[in-house]
Amino acid sequence: xxxxxxxxxxxxxxxxxxxxxxxxxxxxxxxxxxxxxxxxxxxxxxxxxxxxxxxxxxxxxxxxxxxxxxxxxxxxxxxxxxxxxxxxxxxxxxxxxxxxxxxxxxxxxxxxxxx
Amino acid sequence: xxxxxxxxxxxxxxxxxxxxxxxxxxxxxxxxxxxxxxxxxxxxxxxxxxxxxxxxxxxxxxxxxxxxxxxxxxxxxxxxxxxxxxxxxxxxxxxxxxxxxxxxxxxxxxxxx
Numbered sequence: 001x002x003x004x005x006x007x008x009x010x011x012x013x014x015x016x017x018x019x020x021x022x023x024x025x026x027x028x029x030x031x032x033x034x035x036x037x038x039x040x041x042x043x044x045x046x047x048x049x050x051x052x053x054x055x056x057x058x059x060x061x062x063x064x065x066x067x068x069x070x071x072x073x074x075x076x077x078x079x080x081x082x083x084x085x086x087x088x089x090x091x092x093x094x095x096x097x098x099x100x101x102x103x104x105x106x107x108x109x110x111x112x113x114x115x
Numbered sequence: 116x117x118x119x120x121x122x123x124x125x126x127x128x129x130x131x132x133x134x135x136x137x138x139x140x141x142x143x144x145x146x147x148x149x150x151x152x153x154x155x156x157x158x159x160x161x162x163x164x165x166x167x168x169x170x171x172x173x174x175x176x177x178x179x180x181x182x183x184x185x186x187x188x189x190x191x192x193x194x195x196x197x198x199x200x201x202x203x204x205x206x207x208x209x210x211x212x213x214x215x216x217x218x219x220x221x222x223x224x225x226x227x228x
Contacts, residue, residue: 043218102147102208106159
């Protein structure tokens with residue numbers, strides 16, 4: 001597709017359940033990012049992938065959060081044992097790599113609601 | 116650490132009014148600066164950017180100038196339209212090679228006809 005796509009668009013889950021969120025970046029973009037947008041915290045960086053490796057995981061809030069990227073393309077963000085404070089919109093972005101190429105293109109997000 | 120501070124919203128203007136949304140930053144190195152816009156029900160879109168001091172980014176009638184001396188990147192538009200109603204986010208990518216964007220808290224703009 002032309003842009004970054006994310007699925008599902010909405011996810012409602014019960015406290016304690018695990019969830020997986022998927023991101024398909026723009027074809028050819030080697031860098032992929034996950035952010036979280038919540039009312040109390042604004043837009044927060046979670047993790048950055050370059051290819052299949054994650055040189056920056058500094059934004060993951062706890063060890064319940066993990067992410068992987070395969071084939072230099074699709075990425076999955078997994079939240080284990082979800083808590084109500086995990087409720088937020090999870091945004092994925094992708095970009096090219098190189099000097100002056102940090103223009104990040106965002107997907108529409110996955111709205112996660114933990115009951 | 117890096118930080119971005121934006122003026123509190125909402126900002127309510129009449130159509131054709133002049134818009135300024137203030138943004139100041141603290142960063143390591145020489146950051147690149149961005150304005151993103153989020154229209155109702157849509158995802159974040161890059162509005163404009165500037166990568167070095169005194170650069171002016173512009174798009175869709177919006178402008179922002181990278182002012183290193185005042186560490187600012189204020190967003191301006193000479194004549195706003197109802198369709199400009201959205202949330203505007205100032206962001207930076209610091210100059211150390213860290214690729215994560217640091218965002219401001221966002222400013223909601225409401226333009227009334």
